[in-house]
Amino acid sequence: MSAAQNRPFRHTATVVSLAVITALCEVGNELAEEASKALRHSETQKKGKNANKTRVSELQDYSKQAKANQEVLDNTVKDWFETIYIHRYRDVDPHIRVDCAKAIGDWIVAYPDLFFNGKHLRYLGWVLSDPNHSTRLEAIKQLHRFYADKNKIGGLKTFTERFRARMVEIATRDAESNVRAAAVELLDDLREGGLLEPDDIDNIGRLVFDAEPRVRKSVVGFFAESINDAYEAKVDTLGGQEALEEILGEENDSFDSPCQEWIKLKCLAEGLDSYDSADGPLPPSVERGPGQGVYLLHAGSADTRFMVAADTLHEQIVEVREWEKLAGYLLYDTSVADQNGDTASGESQLKQELRLTESEEVILLEVLNSSVKQAVSSLVEAHSDKKTKKNKKQKEDTEEMQEKAARHLANLIPRLLKKFGDSPQTAASTLRLGRVLSLEAFQEFRQDSSTYATLLNDFNKQFLSHANEEVLAEASRALLRAKSYHELGDVPDERIDTLWEDTIATFSTLTHDKDLETRGLLSTTVLDAMSRTVLRLEKLSSISNPVEYFETEPSAPATARSETSEPSPPIDSLIALINRAASPKGSDPETAALDDALAMHASRTVCFYFMWRIPAFIKSLQTTTLPDIELENLAVRRDAYVNALGAVLKTRPVNDELNALVSGMLLDTHTIMATLRQVTTDKNGDEYLVLALEMDAVLQKRILRVFGAAEAAFAKASGKHVEVEAENSQAQESEEDDDEEPADPIDADPESEDEAEDEADAEGGDEEQTQASQAKRVAKLQNSLLAEQRLCELASKLVLAVLGRMVNVAVIKQRLERNKTRLGHNFKLVLEHLYAQTKGKKPRAKPPLPQPKLAHNKQKPNLPHPKRAQRLS
Incomplete structure (x- = not known):
């Protein structure tokens, strides 16, 4: 029955047979112990002066009989093992394989004289490669029983040499976190027994960075012992x-x-x-x-x-x-x-x-x-724990500890900044300590505004002395958190105003009387200083309203005044800087990179400006009568910003990384303007709706080309296949309609280059091949990750533009959904937001805003002609 085709019969028969073998093993172990015990007693009786020969003979006969019975039982167990186990441990049913793995572990423990050897241990080693995770886990559990027994370490050396690499591989690469965690615990036993190589110890210790908390927790003891050894x-x-x-x-x-x-x-x-x-x-x-x-x-x-x-x-x-x-x-x-x-x-x-x-x-x-x-969190938990009753003295002690920790930390951060503030990496890590001061435990400490003001001064110094984006981001977050602390009053706003004044003054000095749109006219030193300053403006704009500072015309520096030039508001200078990315690239790569970075920082800063300006403009529309000049200035700047970004899209190759960023900012700007459609006002007319017009069709075509390039780039990096046939006709149409240069070809074959490189690496030596393949695997993972991020980010902005009705809804939807099921789960989840208002179901009704009627499409007047939709896509 254990070989029956019917799986329930086969499973039941196997379980019964395994139980029979287990019982026989227990009997066999008892016989072995009785035989050895009788033999020891007989030897003891011989040594005495008055030896009882009859008793000695009886013990020897009993030992021989027990051994004879053991041999008969051993032959029976072997027959059962060869008839049942050898065929069923690799059964197609994983449940049967799990039972077999558990059973052989029980046999090795119950009857080591027969089963604790390489001949039987190898079956567990082979099961370590079982495709079913439950079977692998069971094999690891059984091996853990053996390695935890110090008396068995010597008999496991040969098995370890053969299967150690597989155990390490399971711990580092298995798909199931519980299997990996169990493998780490098993390898910890091997480490204690001195059976691991140094490379294996390093591979396991690296799991302290693992994504799964269970795996990290299992490796803690292993890692701690390595630290103790060091x-x-x-x-x-x-x-x-x-x-x-x-x-x-x-x-x-x-x-x-x-x-x-x-x-x-x-x-x-x-x-x-x-x-x-x-x-x-x-x-x-x-x-x-x-x-x-x-x-x-x-x-x-x-x-x-x-x-x-x-x-x-x-x-x-x-x-x-x-x-x-x-x-x-x-x-x-x-x-x-x-x-x-x-x-x-x-x-x-x-x-x-x-x-x-x-x-x-x-x-x-x-x-x-x-x-x-962790320390502050434990103090907070101890203070807020309602289950444990505390007397007045205990509460005061807890509050005193919080106060002491807060003051120690507040005095510590400036000292750390003084020592580590010069390096961007260490400065960012030190500034990150400011997050802890935002916890509720330090609420009373923040009432001492003088101490915190001194700390904010140090944050300001870091903000003005560094141009590293991570440092500026941490300093900006610290200032933003400080603004939310009511205990500090106006202290954070004063520090932020100081930063604005210093940065705007520097920006005005650098940009005054200079050609901001053309490449090649500024030195590398000026470009670098200007890029640093604009980056600071970008970070400040992300946490504070920049409108007043950007729209106020600065006074020209005394050394730079001229009769022919007047300083323009910073917002106009920032928009002009964006055009540097649309200029032809210079011959110097370093200068070109600085120009591109400057233009991108400027474009993000202007995008933040509109994010602050439009809500304020809407509020003014609803409360007061606005002069026409205000709407005119806003419309002019919006058009200048959109035209500058459009020029970048037109002159850059379609698969240029900057194009994805520019496309996203174009979509963001139009989505922001879409909020104007919801305004109801009696004090102003509807002229302000000129800001909320749908995006130009030419810009939509260019953005869809960039989106297609992002799709192809991710497909190539991740080994996926996408539908790209329509992209070629689209590129040709863009040439005819927009007078653009032909776009760079997009390689839709994700495998050709990688396969060629792999074949080339295969010809090298083993060590060089391993290092090269590892480096290539890491680079491929990085490229795939970045490509997916660019694709999903651009797709999300297209989705928002569709929901805001700022683009051709039917065309963009159709284009987004072309490869919805081909580009991974994250991309698919982004597109699900297209139907958020219908609870994930596609609306069957016509779009709320109908398209213009077409003379050649009378049957469906509210939808574009299919061929036209295909062209626009």
Whole structure:
């Protein structure tokens, strides 16, 4: 019956047969123990002076009989095993395979004399490659039973050498998180038994960045032991524990003095740094992990990979929880030489061991962020816990601890900025500490506006001294959070006004009496300074209303005044800067990159301007009578901005990365203007609706071409196939209608180049091939991620424009849905918002805003002709 075609019969018969074998194994183990016990007793009886020969003979006969019975039973078990198990452990039914994996584990434990050998262990090794995750998990559980038994480690060495690579592969690459977590726990047993290679330890330790919390939690013990091993090695380098205690001197409560915890923190930083840098550097817009081979688009508001790892290690590694000592270590100066000039002294050697690299400083600053956040959160929970009754003294103690932590942190951030403020990476990590001050626990501390004002001054200094986008983003968020704290009053607004005045003055000085639209007329130094300044304007515009500053004409600098030129409002200068991206590219790549960056920062800044200006304009429409000049100025600037972005689209290749950004800003601007259609006013006419006209048809064609290029780029990067036949006819039509140059060809074959490169790599050596394939795999993942982000972002803006009726709804919808099911789940979810108002179902009724009637399409007057729709798509 165990070979029956009917699966329920086969499963039931197999389960019964496995149970029979298990029972036989238990009997066989009892017989083996009785035989050995009788033999030992007989040997003991022989050694006595008055040996009872009859008793010895009886024991020997009993032992022989037990062995004979055991041999008979062994033959029976072998027959059952060969008849049942060998065929059913690879049964098509995964449930049967799981039962077989569990059964052989029970047999090895119950009857090791017969089953604990390589001949039977290999079946579990083979099951590690089973396609069903439950079967793999069961095999790992059974192996965990064996490796946890220290007496069995010696008998597992041969099996380990054969299947260790597969166990490591499961831990690092298995599709199921619970299987990976179980494999990590199994490998921890192998590490304790000394059965892992250094490379295997590194591969497992890297899982501290994994995306799955369960996997990260399972690797904590493994990672912590690796840190302890590194700590012991450093202590040995310093001469041992006694020598270290002599160097450190007497224990003190100061957080600024060297201590043993600092050495372990150094080991932690080295370990995280080595694991993080295994795949090489990443582009600025891509964040590694958490996870092996997993990459995320960098989001400044989210926790970094080091903070995620530190959160996981918080409970296991005590030093991570002691944030005061960690801060003291970061502030400690390890560059000071020994006072006696003896570079070989113990103190100098300790400083040398404690010296941090720049990447390690960044890591420990992120760990500090996590540690402070965890500590403050625990204080908040303790204070707000209603289940545990606290007396007045306990409540006061908790509040005092919160106040003490807040003041310590507020005094700590300026010191850290003073030391680490010069480097963009460390400055951004330090500024991120300001997020903790936003927690409710520090509400009373923020009432001391003088201390917080000093802290905001440091944030302003960082904002004005850096041009790194991440630093400016963190400083901007800190100022924005400060604006929401009512306890601070007008202090944050005053600091932001100061930034506006300084930045606008710098911008006016740089742009006065210069040709802002033509490339090649500004030096690299001026371009770089102008790009930095416009980037600051962009960040300020994202957190504060820029309208007053942008529309006010600045006074010309005394050294730059002339009779022929008058300073224009900053908003007009910003719009003029966008045209630099539409000018022909210069021969110098560095200058061209600066011009493009300047134009893009300017275009985003102007987009923020309209986001602030239109709501204020709507409010004015509803409350007062507006002069015509205000509407005229707004319309002129809107048209100038749209024309500048349109010129960039026209002159750039269709698959240029800037075109995707420009298309998104064009759509954003028109979507913002769509809100004017909802305005009802008795004080003004309807002239303001000129701002809310549908996007020009030529611009829509260009944006759809850019969208098609984004589709093809993602398809090529991810190995997907899209329908691109209509793109060629569309490009030809654009040439005829718009007098544009032919667009760059889009390679719709996602496999040709990669396959050729793979074949070329296959001809190289094994080591070089592995490194090259790993680097190529990482690069392909990065390219796919960025391409998907560009595609989904542009698609989302097209969806908003459709919902706002600022484009040709029928044409854009049809074009968006052409490859809806071919470009992944994220893209499909973006397009689902097209039908958000109908709860995910396609509306069958005609569009609310009918299209113009066409003379050649009388049967369906409210819809465009199919051929025309295809052309427009």
